Amino acid sequence: MKNLVKVERARLDMTQAELAKELGVSRQTIHAIEKDKFNPSVTLALKMGRLFNLPVEELFIIDED
């Protein structure tokens, strides 16, 4: 799984800490997601999609099957 969180965060000119606060998670969670350390919940993915104005399918891309 890869994702566009870092890029979209840059588009909004937000720091990891700002994004974390906005989404109600810790900065480490944002960092870990950006570094593909884990697989967030669908709720968090939906919130991110809403904030970035991007469908979950475009924000998070499964490598293959």
Added chain:
Amino acid sequence: MKNLVKVERARLDMTQAELAKELGVSRQTIHAIEKDKFNPSVTLALKMGRLFNLPVEELFIIDED
């Protein structure tokens, strides 16, 4: 959070066990998701969306903010 998994599963005429196998999870996981017992990973949500031919945003709906 609510979701349309039970409805979409019915549309495909699949049992919980069949869906679980198709998605590579246990039947209890499907059951728990259908009963809103938990918040699946974005990966599982994406796989479900692909199978049901439905965007994650339509399959999983956050109650409010």
Added chain:
DNA sequence: TAAAAATGTAAAGTTTTATTTACTTTTATA
């Protein structure tokens, strides 16, 4: 209507997400 299949429920255990704290390194700015 009896048997089988599907679903509901529950509990114990494992794995992974997420938090907290703390410190280092990199990048931006005064």
Added chain:
DNA sequence: TATAAAAGTAAATAAAACTTTACATTTTTA
């Protein structure tokens, strides 16, 4: 080029997803 802000890393902990097993209840079908 110092200083501050942001990002990277790491470890210990908490919380939640997910598995496994097992059995009860409901629904389907022979």
